[in-house]
Amino acid sequence: MSNRLYLDANATTPPFPEVREAVLQVLGEEWGNPSSLHTEGRKARARLEAAREEVAALLGVAASQLIFTSGGTEAINTFLKGWVLSQTSLPVRIFRTRGEHPAVENTLEFLASRGWAEISFLPTDRYGRVMVEELREFLIRTSIPYQPTLLSVIAAHNETGTLQPVREIAEIAHSLGMVLFLDAVQWVGKVPLHLSHSGADGAAISAHKFGGPKGVGALWVRPGVITQGLLHGGPQERRRRGGTENLPGIVGMGVAARIVARELPQWSEEWKAAASLLEQEEAQSEGGFTLLRVPPPRLPQTFLFRIGDWPADVILARLDLEGVAVSFGSACSSGVARTSQVLLRLGFSTADAQRLLRISFPPRFNPKVIREFLQIVHRLEQEPVHEGALC
Numbered sequence: 001m002s003n004r005l006y007l008d009a010n011a012t013t014p015p016f017p018e019v020r021e022a023v024l025q026v027l028g029e030e031w032g033n034p035s036s037l038h039t040e041g042r043k044a045r046a047r048l049e050a051a052r053e054e055v056a057a058l059l060g061v062a063a064s065q066l067i068f069t070s071g072g073t074e075a076i077n078t079f080l081k082g083w084v085l086s087q088t089s090l091p092v093r094i095f096r097t098r099g100e101h102p103a104v105e106n107t108l109e110f111l112a113s114r115g116w117a118e119i120s121f122l123p124t125d126r127y128g129r130v131m132v133e134e135l136r137e138f139l140i141r142t143s144i145p146y147q148p149t150l151l152s153v154i155a156a157h158n159e160t161g162t163l164q165p166v167r168e169i170a171e172i173a174h175s176l177g178m179v180l181f182l183d184a185v186q187w188v189g190k191v192p193l194h195l196s197h198s199g200a201d202g203a204a205i206s207a208h209k210f211g212g213p214k215g216v217g218a219l220w221v222r223p224g225v226i227t228q229g230l231l232h233g234g235p236q237e238r239r240r241r242g243g244t245e246n247l248p249g250i251v252g253m254g255v256a257a258r259i260v261a262r263e264l265p266q267w268s269e270e271w272k273a274a275a276s277l278l279e280q281e282e283a284q285s286e287g288g289f290t291l292l293r294v295p296p297p298r299l300p301q302t303f304l305f306r307i308g309d310w311p312a313d314v315i316l317a318r319l320d321l322e323g324v325a326v327s328f329g330s331a332c333s334s335g336v337a338r339t340s341q342v343l344l345r346l347g348f349s350t351a352d353a354q355r356l357l358r359i360s361f362p363p364r365f366n367p368k369v370i371r372e373f374l375q376i377v378h379r380l381e382q383e384p385v386h387e388g389a390l391c
């Protein structure tokens with residue numbers, strides 16, 4: 001694996017060596033139950049709370065406002081279902097973008113199927129960005145007075161890299177008495193985020209997207225926003241999530257958060273240098289390697305590209321054989337060669353959606369490896385187009 005070129009950080013990031021070390025140390029030495037009162041338990045509790053402080057510091061929130069979860073999906077489910085179930089009058093109204101991740105989309109579909117929520121789409125452009133100029137008018141026209149209303153917005157898009165104008169959306173939502181929830185899973189570790197200042201009322205994050213372990217994430221809820229917990233059991237996580245905590249994972253997440261806080265400015269420079277190599281290449285390529293220009297603001301390490309008319313699944317397989325990992329669609333549909341449903345829903349043509357692939361640079365990235373990637377792309381450009389297996 002070591003010689004491979006991993007360009008799929010939005011699916012997952014390789015855990016930092018410091019994270020691996022901390023996880024192993026907790027598994028080997030500090031395996032106590034954080035709820036126990038003896039020395040082992042107290043040591044474990046101290047590690048748990050130290051990790052919460054690290055994550056909270058990265059997000060600009062108080063540690064008491066965070067609960068640890070099993071990842072982004074659980075944090076999203078907890079906020080959305082918990083908020084709906086804490087309302088006295090149902091159904092609620094939920095506005096979402098067309099580009100939501102399946103973790104949000106399928107949670108909302110479930111709530112709608114029970115008759116607990118009415119779901120509508122926010123006005124967005126073809127890259128999934130909420131059109132704030134139209135938002136106030138749109139919400140006034142389409143919402144129902146006194147109906148509890150929530151906006152669920154993917155803060156940083158996993159496929160297009162679009163960043164939302166979070167502050168503007170929050171201002172409009174609050175002026176109309178609405179709540180704003182952010183799926184911030186792809187934002188953290190790529191662009192600085194200060195949740196307390198963002199105006200949002202809740203946000204989900206996931207450790208494996210920023211160098212932490214898989215299967216651990218966190219939910220932030222602004223004080224005063226009422227959401228019920230989903231996992232009933234012991235009093236862990238301030239009675240909002242029962243169950244003994246995943247201490248190795250949480251400690252690993254804390255270490256990753258500390259590394260992000262320290263190193264993000266350096267990574268941003270590395271990503272900028274790598275991006276400029278891609279752009280130079282495109283300028284010289286004659287219709288072969290093409291980047292999709294997603295307007296800023298966007299993630300600095302996420303790019304959509306195509307190679308001539310090659311189907312995306314064929315390129316993915318060819319690059320994989322050459323030792324390069326890229327992707328298309330969201331990671332949840334991996335193993336299944338499918339056109340990106342999200343791009344289609346955003347309004348991309350079928351031809352584009354079938355040809356676009358994504359590269360997403362990981363942290364601690366050496367921009368020079370992009371030259372190797374481009375050499376491989378050159379070789380592919382010379383080959384005749386093969387038919388893909390797209391459905």
Ligand code: PLP
Nearest residue numbers: 071072073101103158183185206
């Ligand atoms: N939201 C977005 C935007 C994502 O990209 C992902 C993961 O791909 C998730 C939510 C789900 O996070 P997790 O894998 O931690 O459940």
